[in-house]
Amino acid sequence: MPATDAEPAADVLDALVAALPGRVFTDEESLERCRRDRSGHVADGTPLAEVRARSVADVQAACRIASASGTPLITRGAGTGLACGGLAGSGAIVLSTMEMDAVLEVSAANQTAVVEPGILNGDLNRILTGYGLWWAPDPASKDISTVGGNIATNAGGLLCAKYGVTREAVLALKVVLADGRLLSVGHRSVKGVTGYDLCALMVGSEGTLGVIVECTLRLRPLPASPVATIGAFFPSVDVAAAAASRVTASGVQPAVMELMDRATLECVSRHTGVDLVSKGNSYLLIQCDGAAALTEAEALLAVVGATATAAELTTDPEESERLLAVRRQAFPSLEPLGTILVEDIAVPRDQLAAAFGKIGELEQRYGMLIPTVCHAGDGNLHPNFVFQGDTVPEVIWEAAGELFSFAISVGGTLSGEHGIGVLKQRWLAEELGDLQWGLQRQIKALFDPAGILNPGTMFDR
Amino acid sequence: MPATDAEPAADVLDALVAALPGRVFTDEESLERCRRDRSGHVADGTPLAEVRARSVADVQAACRIASASGTPLITRGAGTGLACGGLAGSGAIVLSTMEMDAVLEVSAANQTAVVEPGILNGDLNRILTGYGLWWAPDPASKDISTVGGNIATNAGGLLCAKYGVTREAVLALKVVLADGRLLSVGHRSVKGVTGYDLCALMVGSEGTLGVIVECTLRLRPLPASPVATIGAFFPSVDVAAAAASRVTASGVQPAVMELMDRATLECVSRHTGVDLVSKGNSYLLIQCDGAAALTEAEALLAVVGATATAAELTTDPEESERLLAVRRQAFPSLEPLGTILVEDIAVPRDQLAAAFGKIGELEQRYGMLIPTVCHAGDGNLHPNFVFQGDTVPEVIWEAAGELFSFAISVGGTLSGEHGIGVLKQRWLAEELGDLQWGLQRQIKALFDPAGILNPGTMFDR
Numbered sequence: 040m041p042a043t044d045a046e047p048a049a050d051v052l053d054a055l056v057a058a059l060p061g062r063v064f065t066d067e068e069s070l071e072r073c074r075r076d077r078s079g080h081v082a083d084g085t086p087l088a089e090v091r092a093r094s095v096a097d098v099q100a101a102c103r104i105a106s107a108s109g110t111p112l113i114t115r116g117a118g119t120g121l122a123c124g125g126l127a128g129s130g131a132i133v134l135s136t137m138e139m140d141a142v143l144e145v146s147a148a149n150q151t152a153v154v155e156p157g158i159l160n161g162d163l164n165r166i167l168t169g170y171g172l173w174w175a176p177d178p179a180s181k182d183i184s185t186v187g188g189n190i191a192t193n194a195g196g197l198l199c200a201k202y203g204v205t206r207e208a209v210l211a212l213k214v215v216l217a218d219g220r221l222l223s224v225g226h227r228s229v230k231g232v233t234g235y236d237l238c239a240l241m242v243g244s245e246g247t248l249g250v251i252v253e254c255t256l257r258l259r260p261l262p263a264s265p266v267a268t269i270g271a272f273f274p275s276v277d278v279a280a281a282a283a284s285r286v287t288a289s290g291v292q293p294a295v296m297e298l299m300d301r302a303t304l305e306c307v308s309r310h311t312g313v314d315l316v317s318k319g320n321s322y323l324l325i326q327c328d329g330a331a332a333l334t335e336a337e338a339l340l341a342v343v344g345a346t347a348t349a350a351e352l353t354t355d356p357e358e359s360e361r362l363l364a365v366r367r368q369a370f371p372s373l374e375p376l377g378t379i380l381v382e383d384i385a386v387p388r389d390q391l392a393a394a395f396g397k398i399g400e401l402e403q404r405y406g407m408l409i410p411t412v413c414h415a416g417d418g419n420l421h422p423n424f425v426f427q428g429d430t431v432p433e434v435i436w437e438a439a440g441e442l443f444s445f446a447i448s449v450g451g452t453l454s455g456e457h458g459i460g461v462l463k464q465r466w467l468a469e470e471l472g473d474l475q476w477g478l479q480r481q482i483k484a485l486f487d488p489a490g491i492l493n494p495g496t497m498f499d500r
Numbered sequence: 501m502p503a504t505d506a507e508p509a510a511d512v513l514d515a516l517v518a519a520l521p522g523r524v525f526t527d528e529e530s531l532e533r534c535r536r537d538r539s540g541h542v543a544d545g546t547p548l549a550e551v552r553a554r555s556v557a558d559v560q561a562a563c564r565i566a567s568a569s570g571t572p573l574i575t576r577g578a579g580t581g582l583a584c585g586g587l588a589g590s591g592a593i594v595l596s597t598m599e600m601d602a603v604l605e606v607s608a609a610n611q612t613a614v615v616e617p618g619i620l621n622g623d624l625n626r627i628l629t630g631y632g633l634w635w636a637p638d639p640a641s642k643d644i645s646t647v648g649g650n651i652a653t654n655a656g657g658l659l660c661a662k663y664g665v666t667r668e669a670v671l672a673l674k675v676v677l678a679d680g681r682l683l684s685v686g687h688r689s690v691k692g693v694t695g696y697d698l699c700a701l702m703v704g705s706e707g708t709l710g711v712i713v714e715c716t717l718r719l720r721p722l723p724a725s726p727v728a729t730i731g732a733f734f735p736s737v738d739v740a741a742a743a744a745s746r747v748t749a750s751g752v753q754p755a756v757m758e759l760m761d762r763a764t765l766e767c768v769s770r771h772t773g774v775d776l777v778s779k780g781n782s783y784l785l786i787q788c789d790g791a792a793a794l795t796e797a798e799a800l801l802a803v804v805g806a807t808a809t810a811a812e813l814t815t816d817p818e819e820s821e822r823l824l825a826v827r828r829q830a831f832p833s834l835e836p837l838g839t840i841l842v843e844d845i846a847v848p849r850d851q852l853a854a855a856f857g858k859i860g861e862l863e864q865r866y867g868m869l870i871p872t873v874c875h876a877g878d879g880n881l882h883p884n885f886v887f888q889g890d891t892v893p894e895v896i897w898e899a900a901g902e903l904f905s906f907a908i909s910v911g912g913t914l915s916g917e918h919g920i921g922v923l924k925q926r927w928l929a930e931e932l933g934d935l936q937w938g939l940q941r942q943i944k945a946l947f948d949p950a951g952i953l954n955p956g957t958m959f960d961r
Contacts, residue, residue: 148745148850171751193693204691206700207668211911222935227911228846229878230665232654232704232919233931234940234958239667239700243693260751284609290632290721291791330752331791385689389609417690450672450688458693470694474683478946479695485942497695 048087048130051108055088055132058100064089073113073127073135076120077180078462079378079429084129086113091135095213095221095252101134102250103219111494112217114246116157116188119180121381122460124192124245124496134250136187143253145170150258151210151227156187156251172258175202178456179370187251193243195456200416201294201328202259204456206242213253214241217487227255240482245458246493248486262328266294267336269326270362271343271350272319276300276411279321280392282343283415286325287388289342291335293416295326297366300395302410303373303423307365310372315365319348323415324366326359369412373423380424380431382439384446385455388418397445398422405438419455431462440466459497467497509548509591512569516549516593519561525550534574534588534596537581538641539923540839540890545590547574552596556674556682556713562595563711564680572955573678575707577618577649580641582842583921585653585706585957595711597648604714606631611719612671612688617648617712633719636663639917640831648712654704656917661877662755663720665917667703674714675702678948688716701943706919707954709947723789727755728797730787731823732804732811733780737761737872740782741853743804744876747786748849750803752796754877756787758827761856763871764834764884768826771833776826780809784876785827787820830873834884841885841892843900845907846916849879858906859883866899880916892923901927920958928958 055063064070069089074082087110090101105112113127114134127133140157147170154163160174161182167173176189177196184194190212194205202208211225225231225238241248273279279298286296299307301320308315315322323343327335336352344350353359373379386394395411398420402409413420422442424435443453443466453466468476480498484490516524525531530550535543548571551562566573574588575595588594601618608631615624621635622643628634637650638657645655651673655666663669672686686692686699702709734740740759747757760768762781769776776783784804788796794815801813814820834840847855856872859881863870874881883903885896904914904924908931920928929937941959945951 146848146850147749149848150748151848193697195691195693199691203664203668206697207664220935222939223933224936226846226913227848228880228907228913228916229849230656230660230846230875230880230916231913232656232915232917233913233924234920234928234936235709235943236654236667236700236704237936237940239697243697248696260753263751287611288608290724292721329792330795334791385687385691387607387610387612387688388690389607414691419689419691446689452687452689452692452694454693455689455691456693459695463694467695472684474677474681475685475695475698478683479698481946482696482943485939485946 051104051110052088054104055090055101058104059090059097062091062093062097064091072118073115073133076118076123076125078121078123080123080126081429082126082128086127086131086133089133089135091138093138095215098134098215098250098252099219099221101132102215102217105132105491106218106489109489109491112491113493114250116185117159117183119184119188120192120460121457122462124458124460124493126461136250136252137185139252142166147172149227152256152258154186154254154256156254157185160184160186160189167258168261171261173261174256175208175259176205186254190242190251190254191244191246192458195414195419197295197297197414199414200296201292206239208257209238209242209254210257211255212238212241212251214249215252216249217489217492222249225255229257243458245460245496247483247497248492264328264330264332265354265356266326266328266359267332267352267354268359268362269336269340269343269350269352270365271323271347273321273323273347274319276321276395277392278346279323280395280415282323282346283391284388285342286339289338291338293325293339294328295324296416297324298413298415299366299369300411302408303369303412306372306376306410307368311368322365324362366412373410376425377427378429380426380435380439382422382424382442383419383454383457384442384451385417385419386446386449386451390449390451391415391418393449394420397442401438401441405434407438418451444469461495464495464497464499512565512571513549515565516551516562519565520551520558523552523554523558525552533579534576534594537579537584537586539582539584541584541587542890543587543589547588547592547594550594550596552599554599556676559595559676559711559713560680560682562593563676563678566593566952567679567950570950570952573952574954575711577646578620578644580645580649581653581921582918583923585919585921585954587922597711597713598646600713603627608633610688613717613719615647615715615717617715618646621645621647621650628719629722632722634722635717636669636720637666647715651703651712651715652705652707653919656880658756658758658875660875661757662753667700669718670699670703670715671718672716673699673702673712675710676713677710678950678953683710686716690718704919706921706957708944708958709953725789725791725793726815726817727787727789727820728793728813728815729820729823730797730801730804730811730813731826732784732808734782734784734808735780737782737856738853739807740784741856741876743784743807744852745849746803747800750799752799754786754800755789756785757877758785759874759876760827760830761872763869764830764873767833767871768829772829783826785823827873834871837886838888839890841887841896841900843883843885843903844880844915844918845903845912846878846880847907847910847912851910851912852876852879854910855881858903862899862902866895868899879912905930922956925956925958925960
């Protein structure tokens with residue numbers, strides 16, 4: 040979307056350069072980078088400029104200029120999104136918060152940290168280790184994704200079933216609104232029920248309501264004991280899913296419970312040269328942590344061992360790492376196949392086997408392979424659709440759309456942790472229903488009346 | 501607020517009786533009950549009628565009539581609120597959801613339950629015990645308060661530091677809007693990031709955005725082992741608060757950590773006839789649960805024992821109950837003193853001792869006793885202001901107001917778990933700031949344009 044006729048793009052650029060000297064970049068490399076994320080997609084057209092903010096005042100200045108000129112403003116962190124929520128196209132101002140990466144405060148007594156949005160999740164957690172503390176959100180991208188981006192997407196990860204999603208780990212936010220005003224929501228206290236929970240509303244809002252500029256995070260003490268890890272193979276994904284259900288039903292809450300199907304195991308075997316498929320057709324990885332880690336893992340080994348073709352339990356860090364690596368290698372091992380559309384449905388946990396059944400049915404009917412990994416502890420599946428090039432073929436959207444409808448029909452969702460972005464915007468109303476979709480758009484309009492913040496993300500323009 | 505001139509109250513009553521035969525009550529006892537909650541306050545004037553809804557359709561009918569006639573509609577559960585959020589005054593329609601108390605579904609495989617809003621928290625949990633499951637929100641009122649009310653106020657309790665507040669235990673809601681339309685928000689899956697988190701927005705909205713008619717709850721497995729309980733006395737509340745801080749810093753997360761001051765201990769001693777004050781001037785109650793309960797409690801006994809005048813640890817259920825009873829008796833033992841304004845500030849955990857210091861200073865300066873109990877695990881203090889009669893004297897509001905300002909100044913809040921209701925409405929803007937307060941009012945207007953839902957609660961009319 041180009042700048043409005045009222046204010047030519049050149050004037051907007053001049054205004055940015057004047058207000059933000061040394062912070063505005065228009066070189067091809069910068070602009071090209073801002074057209075992409077980790078989804079493999081590329082935005083149409085080229086953005087006007089990238090503003091690399093270093094302060095709240097920088098963000099406010101950029102928002103005021105965008106607002107005054109009606110120019111779309113796309114907030115970007117590290118660009119690791121999978122739903123095109125941070126892709127900047129023709130004429131847009133890119134607002135990068137990557138250089139706002141300071142840790143402003145760590146309080147061991149409060150188990151809180153105050154950070155700028157651009158710090159990488161992994162970098163923050165390396166710093167927190169020195170305090171015996173930890174920020175629990177753990178998206179797979181944690182070493183390359185920012186805290187601000189994690190919050191903007193309410194990022195998930197492997198540990199959510201035990202430790203909750205990002206929303207539970209955010210106490211307060213400072214947010215610059217579209218018109219440049221600075222809004223503070225939430226508290227530094229663990230509890231607080233004054234008025235509506237706008238902090239929770241901001242978490243997962245994908246940059247459409249404001250620009251997150253300061254984050255007060257709820258930390259946890261680092262689990263003290265070594266983790267206990269189970270790696271188990273099963274004759275089929277159904278049997279593995281049933282074992283995962285028995286784990287949930289056992290009342291023992293593992294920190295991690297990941298499930299992989301045959302197609303993914305084949306890819307990992309090929310990629311790593313380690314023969315996994317001879318051990319079984321599906322893999323279940325379980326980790327327990329905390330003071331009772333080993334006791335809990337022993338109980339769970341008995342639970343899953345009954346139907347496994349092979350199962351082992353270890354507390355040795357290197358052995359644990361080897362069992363975990365099977366799962367870690369899943370995405371890298373898919374890459375040689377082509378471009379991957381990583382889908383992200385979540386279903387109630389008793390629908391896990393049904394979801395795998397639906398995926399199998401789609402594979403058959405559409406004649407495509409859909410290697411799938413799954414956060415089995417919380418029913419969040421990542422079916423991976425493989426294609427060539429940088430645009431998802433319509434037939435894949437057709438198959439994915441059927442899967443979304445299935446997830447919604449069983450009370451689940453078309454996105455467990457990646458968000459709507461641009462890629463899934465067309466299915467949003469199907470999940471929300473017209474009434475809620477309308478209310479959500481009105482909330483968007485309330486925070487951003489001119490519709491300049493991430494237009495096209497979540498809702499159509 | 502009477503019905504508008506456009507539609508006399510008699511016509512509104514006729515419309516209710518016609519639409520909801522057998523569900524509309526205007527007897528004095530019913531209407532008197534609806535003028536009160538557990539705060540000791542009584543609403544001005546008498547409501548028009550109490551509608552006892554038995555179905556979603558009943559709620560929709562009442563909302564449509566209220567909307568069409570511009571009549572205030574006050575949703576009530578069990579009336580156990582402490583902030584007058586459910587008090588119905590002159591001319592209002594009371595919408596009771598107490599008779600919508602069915603458990604619609606319990607899924608052990610999903611660890612979810614679907615319930616109507618009127619079921620008591622305690623009744624639900626008694627049913628869930630049979631499934632080895634548990635809904636974690638545990639306000640002190642749990643045996644007499646409804647799940648719908650717990651959700652409407654984002655209720656807290658003793659277990660929040662470990663198990664989270666009510667928001668974390670709600671997956672989805674059905675809500676009737678002011679105009680009678682039925683809105684569904686959230687998912688049955690544990691995760692879901694499609695659009696804005698309107699489920700979290702509804703939790704804690706105190707009946708001002710809609711009427712909760714169905715609740716999909718996230719359950720937890722019942723902790724298997726017996727709890728381990730520590731009761732410890734300290735020479736002063738400062739020393740006890742410091743011990744609580746050391747517990748937090750130790751990295752061991754107790755399920756319960758409650759602190760009581762000298763004044764409260766004196767009341768409990770008087771009330772129960774058990775001499776507590778000879779053991780110390782402040783009491784810290786700690787409970788650990790789960791597989792490592794005893795190991796954790798032993799570690800914490802060492803942490804707090806160093807500065808305690810007396811400390812004991814037990815896993816015996818009866819002994820545990822005796823140690824817990826000291827805390828349980830706190831509120832009943834205050835009742836003989838007069839009417840109690842139970843205040844509810846929360847502060848960052850490193851400000852606990854400072855908060856007690858502030859309370860001591862107010863006691864001195866205002867010449868009043870403010871017995872205080874505290875959820876020390878999450879920094880939520882209940883200073884109890886004692887007065888005679890059923891209206892809080894202005895001098896008490898003055899002292900309480902100073903305490904609110906203190907809590908806000910250290911990054912805390914004027915309500916950790918009770919909510920704003922009518923009683924604290926005048927301080928809300930001080931905490932939220934004008935910008936956020938304005939946005940919150942606009943959100944209210946978006947859901948309830950005519951302002952008929954709980955007018956005067958949270959915001960002034």
